Amino acid sequence: MKAKVTVTLKNGVLDPQGKAIGHALHTLGFQGVGEVRQGKLIELEVAETDPAKAKAAVEEMCRKLLANTVIENYAIELVG
Template sequence: MIKARVTVTLKNGVLDPQGKAIEGALSSLGFDGVGGIRQGKVFDLELATADRAKAEADLKAMCEKLLANTVIENYTIALS
């Protein structure tokens, strides 16, 4: 079994109103000098294979087909 983590983030230039709100909330808690917050998503997956190349290819296909909306999001794949 291979464990993997997929991280999906907004592309540069895509407005992130949630990130902005979080930034405002941190500032109101007294954390000064925090900027550029972007909210994203993390998926932890377990793949029933030992073939790392296949796992990586499958994960890429999963990202392209479902996990990320590539119109607005980028993704990275990490195998453990």
């Protein structure tokens, strides 16, 4: 079973990387661009075939390693 994890900064947390991308887009002439925020996408294969158990396992991975829950949110999407 495949899982897609998206990790994004919580609202209110400064995102200098997103700001840099926004600046670069303005410099390239894309004037209509407002706020830009950058997050992470992690795709992983899990051996577990039961969707509920797979989701629980991936959630534990998020809490323990993939996301810093003090400043980041995570979302899990199971595929296939």
